[in-house]
Amino acid sequence: MSTFLLIIISGLGLGSLYFLLAAGLSVIFGLMRVLSFAHGAFLSASGFASWMVLRSFETPSTPQLLLALVVSVLTGGAVAYLAEVLLVRPLKGKELEQLLVTVGLGMVLVALMAGIWGPDEHLIPRPVWLTDTTSIAGAPISNSRLLLIGLAGVVVVGIHLILSRTRYGLIIRAGVENSAMVSALGINVKRAFTLVFVAGGMLAGLGGGLAGTYYGGISPFLGDGMLIFSFIVLIIGGLGSINGALIASVVLGVSQSVANYYVLNGIGDVLVVVLLVATLLVRPQGLLGQKERLI
């Protein structure tokens, strides 16, 4: 039983990482119709930023860990801001070109990181309490997982509050429905685009900082590996739907962990793709996605 609980919580941790990437991508796609392939690289870059902060300490304290997380969030946001202004915005209205340009940016960033820091994993020192375990119903749960799940929960609540209670949330929700109409009403959608893209970058940055503490290390290719699963989360949950992404990332993370542990290591990753194909055949728009209008 305690093993089962352990596996479930590991799965939730994995799902939380997927969600941090997928939530940003989902809002970006919903509003801007841009699918960003660069957010995996943003995640890795932010992971390296937190590594730069933490590597000088043998066993960092909690405030130092918080500092590293703040730095990684800011790094993700800054890189995303530059990407939006310099590359995505000039190609406004050309969805395919925007997608391709993020592909190119992702390649360039990963190659740059591999060139500077090498392709191998760098260990990230962690505070002592983070490597300890907490006993929940007899199962020894690693604290890094609890931190990850807790912060992802905070992000879920935060996104909901922003979307439902603030003016920008209103603009974003309206823009997802019909961005041409929103700009026709005289609202600056361009600023909302930048805001959403940067927010997505910051979520990826948080994911990068947390992935470092979760896996205990960072490599240039970490983000791209997770990006693919986030894409699968997006399709299963429904493109543009935050709640869909939340449900899908929990289901995916947990079923992946369970299958990897109880059936065969590696089969969980294949199972995820089987789930994807099943979703496509039964409900192509995803769990909570809306059918695309024809015109």
Next chain:
Amino acid sequence: MTRSGALRYGAAGLLVVVLAVLPFVHRSVGGLLPGPINSPGSLQVLALMLVAAAAAITLDLMFGYTGLMSFGHSLYVGFGCYATVILSNNPKLGFALGVPLAMVLSVVVALVGNAAALRLTGIGFIMATLAMAQGFAIAVERGFLGSGGEVGVTFARGVLPDPLRGVLNTRNVYWLALALVVVVYVICALLVRTHVGHVWQGIRENPLRTKVIGYNVYAYQMAAATISCTLAAMCGVVFAIVMGGANPGIAGLHYSLAVVLMVVLGGRGVLWGAALGAVLYQFLNLRLPSLSSSDIVTGLPEILQIPLSQPNFLLGVAFILIILFMPGGLASIFTRLTRRATSKRAGEPRDDDGGVPATTREPNLVS
């Protein structure tokens, strides 16, 4: 046949003849190739460039001509490659039965995969193809179905027929790769000139309008995608023969993105453009690491050395610049020059779309 048409066929024929006689040329080309042109090492590099060209042409058929952007082409190239090696290594089948069986299975995979992915349009299709290819890549990396995990699988001893085996026969392998490019190019070039090909291009420009005219868009897309992916599997078969086996490098997102990059770099909607982009891409990818360890580069300060030693950095930057400033790819330079030359001769004013042929102007991919 018009004069310019005859000129083009002549030039294409001449290019094939020149490529065909390369294995007889014993010349060194500086550090560009690992040895003299007809050394086995150089011929293998050239053969890999040709296979990449063929793969890029197949993607251009569905992406450049039908508007189906696939980020999962590695699934089909990789499947053809792995299936060939694994089936041929089965002593009951051998190479003679293994290859046809691999192709039959590839057709089935292409049909099933595309039938599922085509339930989505636009960006959904991109992500579905990507995810399915990734499923295959994971299976291959973990070594399921005897795929050997990270090291991959090689042909067992004596499986490959004698003319395709051994260092001395590299030139036969090279000719096989050249034949692959010619076959794939001719098939695709003929297809896009048929009525079906024109419907494909209509779908690329506007799927909804094509549907309203009365064409079954799904069926036409299925046809384009299945043909493209089956030909891609054929490229995988030849890749297996060139490399003497299969490895996970051919499966997965990295290879899929590479093929997309080749097509965009060279010019989507222009078959020879895709081939050109692929040749450039594959050359840089294979040769840049050894070029960058040469004295010219190691003499440079470190800040320049890092980007120059990473092929993906240079290719990524070139890719971004092409998307931002030259959506027609490298092919648009040539088409612009020839158009300028012909219009000057005829005394006509140049039309004002910057010389980008209609086929390469922003394919409409999201219905």
